[in-house]
Amino acid sequence: MDLTGKAQRVDARRVARYIPQHLEHTRSWLQRALLAGEARNIAVRLKGELADFPFDTPRSTGLFRVAFQAQGVNLAYVPPADGAPPTWPAFEGVNADVVFERGGLEIDNGRARVLGYELSGVSGGIKDLQHQRVLALDGQGRGGGAELLHYVRASPLDEWLDHALSSTAAQGPVGLRLGLSIPLSATRAGASISTARACSSPA
Known part of the structure; x- marks a missing residue:
């Protein structure tokens, strides 16, 4: 095929249609995670024997690539179970370069907001879309301390910290370094986060 x-x-809610049905768990996660926004300048390339798809072995000569620019996307990176309220606040207004290539997903030059807190330099992706479906994201943040505390209290981080920040007040700008590792469950894509680490310091 060529x-x-x-x-x-x-x-953006239709992007999953560009991903082959062979990657059903990835398609499921995209359908649930992409809430709004657009994919622009989409380029699709598929070349090779479909029996070898997604061409991720060392000997494979096939090519599978879907590249686009995410614009104003709202991303529920941990989609809630059907009918359940979200446990993690969604990223809003996501702008990023996105590439699906062979067996992986790469995100680069990302910017977003979460409950008013600004994130930049977001990068990462999913190295193995078939076997070890883990979404890894790293980035930096800058914004008001009140917005950052709002995010902590509105997410499972509050419980993980034993509600230590429940009575804390923050004023002025705060910088953030954030890393997330999100396993995409074989039965419910994006249902949990295995690790999340964050450290903040005055900007």
Whole structure:
């Protein structure tokens, strides 16, 4: 098979349709995680024997690549179970370069907001879309201490910290370094976070 395709603009909620059904867990996560926004300048390239898809072995000569620019995307990186309220606040207004290539997903040059707190330099992805589906994200943040505390209290971080910040007040700008490792469950994509680490200091 030899296929090339392009599109200027697509609703982000339809991006999963560009991912082969063979990657059903990844498609499921995308369908639940992408809440709003657009994918722009989409480029699709597929070349090779479909029996070898997604061409992620050392000997494979095939090519699978879907690249686009995320614009104004709202991302529920840990989608809630059906009918349940979200446990982690969604990233809002995500702008980033996104590439699905062979067996992996790469995110680069990302910017976003979470409950008013600004994130930048977000990068990461999923190294193995078939076997070890873990979404890893790293980034930096800058914004008001009140917004950062709001995020902590609105997420499982508050419980993990034994509510130590429940009565804390923050004033002025605060810088943040954040790393997330999110396993995409084989039965419910993105249902849990295995590790989250954050340290903040005055900006």
